[in-house]
Amino acid sequence: MARSYYYVVVLALFIINLNSFGQSATTKDDDLSLGASYIFGDSLVDAGNNNYLPTLSKANIRPNGIDFKASGGNPTGRYTNGKTIGDIVGEELGQRHYAVPFLAPNSTGRAILHGVNYASGGGGIMNATGRIFVNRLSMDIQIDYFNITRKEIDKLLGASKARDYVMKKSIFSITVGSNDFLNNYLLPVLSVGARISQTPDAFIDDLISHLRGQLTRLYKLDARKFVVGNVGPIGCIPYQKTINQLNEDQCVALPNKLALQYNGRLKDLLTALNENLPGATFIYANVYDLVLEVIKNYAKYGFTTASRACCGNGGQFAGIIPCGPTSTMCSDRDKHVFWDPYHPSEASNVIIAKQLIDGDTKYITPMNLRQLRDH
Ligand SMILES: *[C@@H]1O[C@H](CO)[C@@H](O)[C@H](O)[C@H]1NC(C)=O
Ligand SMILES: *[C@@H]1O[C@H](CO)[C@@H](O)[C@H](O)[C@H]1NC(C)=O
Ligand SMILES: *[C@@H]1O[C@H](CO)[C@@H](O)[C@H](O)[C@H]1NC(C)=O
Numbered sequence: 001m002a003r004s005y006y007y008v009v010v011l012a013l014f015i016i017n018l019n020s021f022g023q024s025a026t027t028k029d030d031d032l033s034l035g036a037s038y039i040f041g042d043s044l045v046d047a048g049n050n051n052y053l054p055t056l057s058k059a060n061i062r063p064n065g066i067d068f069k070a071s072g073g074n075p076t077g078r079y080t081n082g083k084t085i086g087d088i089v090g091e092e093l094g095q096r097h098y099a100v101p102f103l104a105p106n107s108t109g110r111a112i113l114h115g116v117n118y119a120s121g122g123g124g125i126m127n128a129t130g131r132i133f134v135n136r137l138s139m140d141i142q143i144d145y146f147n148i149t150r151k152e153i154d155k156l157l158g159a160s161k162a163r164d165y166v167m168k169k170s171i172f173s174i175t176v177g178s179n180d181f182l183n184n185y186l187l188p189v190l191s192v193g194a195r196i197s198q199t200p201d202a203f204i205d206d207l208i209s210h211l212r213g214q215l216t217r218l219y220k221l222d223a224r225k226f227v228v229g230n231v232g233p234i235g236c237i238p239y240q241k242t243i244n245q246l247n248e249d250q251c252v253a254l255p256n257k258l259a260l261q262y263n264g265r266l267k268d269l270l271t272a273l274n275e276n277l278p279g280a281t282f283i284y285a286n287v288y289d290l291v292l293e294v295i296k297n298y299a300k301y302g303f304t305t306a307s308r309a310c311c312g313n314g315g316q317f318a319g320i321i322p323c324g325p326t327s328t329m330c331s332d333r334d335k336h337v338f339w340d341p342y343h344p345s346e347a348s349n350v351i352i353a354k355q356l357i358d359g360d361t362k363y364i365t366p367m368n369l370r371q372l373r374d375h
Contacts, residue, residue, distance in 0.1 A: 031096065032113060032165060032169060033169070034094055034095050034096050034114065035093065035094075035095060035169040035170065035171065035373060036095060036099070036113060036114050036115040036116075036165075036169060036170045036171070037086065037089065037090045037093075037095060037099045037115040037117075037170075037171050037173060038099070038115060038116055038117075038118070038146060038149070038170055038171070038172050038173070038223070039086045039099050039115070039116070039117040039118065039119055039173050039175075040118050040119060040139065040142045040143070040146075040172070040173065040174045040175070040176065041119040041123070041142075041173070041174055041175030041176045041229075042119060042120065042121060042122065042123045042124065042175060042176055042178060042179050043057065043059070043079040043119075043120075043121035043122065043123075043179075043342070043343065044079070044084065044085065044119075044175050044178070044229075044343065044344075045084050045085060045086040045117065045119040045173070045175045046059070046077060046078065046079060046084075046101075046117070046119040046120055046121045046123075047076065047077060047078055047084060047086065047087065047098060047099065047100075047101050047117045047119070048060070048076050048077030048078070048101040048103075048104055048117075049077070049101045049102060049103045049104075049117065049118065049119060049120045049121075049137060050077055050120055050121045050122070050136065051076075051077040051101075051103075051104075052101075052103035052104070053103070053120070053135045053136065053137070054134065054135050055121070055122065055133050055134055055135035055136055056122075056132070056133045056134055057121040057122040057130070057133040057136060058077070058121070059075065059076075059077050059078060059079040059121060059323075060075045060076065060077045061075055061324050061325060062074075062075055062324075062325050063075075063081070063311060063323065063325070063329050064076075064077075064078060064079065064080070064081065064311075064323060064340075065078055065080075065081065065082070066081050066082075066329075066333070067081045067082035067333060067346055068081070068082050068083065069082075070098070077101070079121060079339075079340070079342070079343045080339045080340075080343050080344065080345060080346055080349065081310070081311070081333050081339050081345055081346050082345075082346030082349070083346050083349060083350075084349060085175070085349045085352055085353045085356070086098075086099065086117065086119070086173060086175070088349060088350060088353035089173070089353055089356065089357060089369060090115060092353065092354075092357050092370075093171070093357070093369065093370065093373050095114055095115060096114045097111075097114055097115075098115070098117075099114070099115030099116055099117040100112070100114075100115070100116055100117065101116075101117050102116050102117065102118045102142075102145050102149070109156075110156060112149055112152055112153065112156075113153065113156060113157075113165070116146070116149050118137065118142035118143075118145050118146060119137075119142070119175065120136045120137035120138075120142070121133070121136060122135075122136035122179060122183060123136045123137050123138050123139065123142070123176065123179060124138055124139070124176060124177070124178075124179040124180040124183070124184060125138070125139050125176055125177060125180050125207050125210050125211050125214070126138065126180055126184060126206070126207065126210060127140060128184060129179045129180045129183055129184040130179050130183045130184070131183075131184075132183060132187065133183070139174075139176055139210070139211070139214050140214065143214055143217050143218060143221075146218065146221060147221060150162075150166065150221045150222070153165065153166060163222050166221070166222040166223065166224075167222050167223075167224045167279070168224070168225075170223070170225065171225045171226075171227065171369070171372060171373060172218055172223040172225060172226045172227070173226075173227045173228075173229075174215070174226065174227070174228045174229065175229040175287075176211075176229075177207065177229075177230070177231040177259075177262060177266075178231050178232065178234050178259075180207055181231065181234060181255060181258050181259065181262075182234055182255070182342075185198075185200075185203055185258070186254070186255060186258070200258055200261060201261075204258070204261055204262050204265055205265075207262060207265075208262075208265045208266065208269055211266070211269065212269055212273070215228070215273060215282070216273075216277070219273075219277050219280055223280075224279055224280050224281065225280075225281055225372050225373075225375065226270075226280065226281065226282045226283060227282075227283040227285055227356070227364075227369060227372065228266065228270060228282060228283070228284060228285065229285040229287045230259075230262070230263040230266055230267070230284065230285065230286055230287055230288050231259040231262055231263060231287070231288065232259065232287045232288050232291045232292075233251060233256050233259065233288055233291055233292045233295065234255040234256065234259055235251040235252035235253060235254065235255035235256035235257075235259070236251040236252075236256070236291075236292070236295050236306075237319070237338065237341065237342055238307060238308060238309040238312065238317040238318060238319030238338050238340075238341045238342075239319045239320070239341035239342055240252045240255055240319075241307055241317050241319060242314065242315035242316060242317045242318075242319030242320055242341070243315070243319070243320065245315070245316070248307045249307075251295075259288060260288065263286075263288055266284070267284050270282040270283075270284050274366075281367075281372060281375060283364060283365065283366070283367060283368075283369070283372055284364070284365050285356050285363070285364055286362070286363045286364065286365070287352065289362070289363060290352055290355055290356075290363045291344070291348075291352065294306070294337060294348060294351055294352070295337060298337055301351055302334075302335065302347075303335050303336060303337050303347070303348075304332065304335040304336070305335070305336055305337065306337040306338070307338075308330075308336065308338070309323070309336070309338045309339065309340050309341045310329060310330040310333050310336035310338065310339050310340070310345060311323035311327055311328070311329045311330070311339055311340050312327050312328075312340050312341045313327045313328055317341075318341070319341040320341065321341075322340060322341060322342075323339065323340035323341075333345060333346075333347070334346070334347040335347075356368065356369050357369045357370055358370055
């Protein structure tokens with residue numbers, strides 16, 4: 001009698017324990033206090049969307065991803081050897097997992113509460129940008145897709161909690177603009193570029209007014225915490241230096257000049273949006289100065305070269321043929337600022353991300369990403 005009573009009690013305790021374990025496991029899985037990243041942009045932050053598009057811009061081929069631990073070194077669609085800046089930021093801010101690519105089969109259910117990535121290699125602010133790749137998601141489409149996600153969040157959390165979550169716990173990062181110059185305005189094939197018909201001023205006006213519309217659409221969908229990257233020194237990438245046959249320490253003037261001109265206008269746009277959209281915080285990430293600092297003083301940051309692509313072929317900086325199974329690859333990947341003719345290595349991404357997360361107003365203004373998260 002006493003014995004069977006004992007068993008019942010033990011069994012009951014065991015069940016209670018199981019239950020509470022089950023509950024705490026679910027709560028931990030779904031811990032919304034960790035927050036989310038919703039990532040928009042181009043190949044600098046694409047985490048695999050282009051794998052699902054019929055496009056000429058693809059990175060799910062070796063040796064891309066060779067240092068990406070989560071995939072065991074297999075390619076994922078990231079255009080670098082390891083993590084992107086978006087991955088590193090999510091990790092450092094304590095989010096539960098990398099933002100899932102919107103087009104991937106697993107971007108369903110509660111996974112979307114921990115972040116979704118809409119970025120697409122070749123994509124830009126303008127619809128026409130990246131046309132040479134046949135397919136890519138431009139910003140307008142990326143935001144259409146977030147509109148779909150936004151309705152899913154409503155279904156998962158209920159309208160009121162969803163709104164709160166999107167406004168307070170979600171960081172919206174936008175890394176776009178390089179392709180609007182490299183694969184649109186500056187494209188050597190003039191027929192698909194805008195350069196024949198527009199002055200730089202007019203083209204940049206157009207970019208800024210489209211971006212204003214795009215950021216405002218995200219605001220209407222309850223986005224409040226934004227970080228927008230400016231365009232990096234695109235005249236210093238191995239591709240540009242190779243086709244223009246420059247020396248190690250030179251950069252191509254026109255692309256950098258256009259980037260700087262756009263960046264000035266972007267900064268003003270974000271200042272205006274901070275004033276005009278109540279409750280929103282727009283952060284300006286000065287990627288241009290940050291990357292130029294690393295390129296100029298590469299040795300100080302532990303690199304041996306800032307001009308030669310680790311993975312690529314052609315010309316003096318391996319800057320013409322994109323990275324793929326048949327291209328050459330350096331053995332000291334973390335000593336190269338550039339992974340391929342266009343994209344920084346993981347080692348560079350770590351340096352850049354660190355400044356964006358914890359740096360001062362020289363590179364990230366008016367606050368850094370850790371402050372934005374807690375804002
Ligand atoms: C989603 O799938 C990708 C690709 O298979 C994988 O790398 C990633 O870890 C998955 N993420 C989640 C949250 O399931
Ligand atoms: C760009 O394409 C999208 C989707 O096809 C469309 O909704 C949008 O109006 C287009 N934008 C412009 C400026 O043409
Ligand atoms: C989101 O989608 C709905 C239709 O489902 C549309 O009415 C609304 O204008 C869209 N919002 C934005 C900001 O694009």
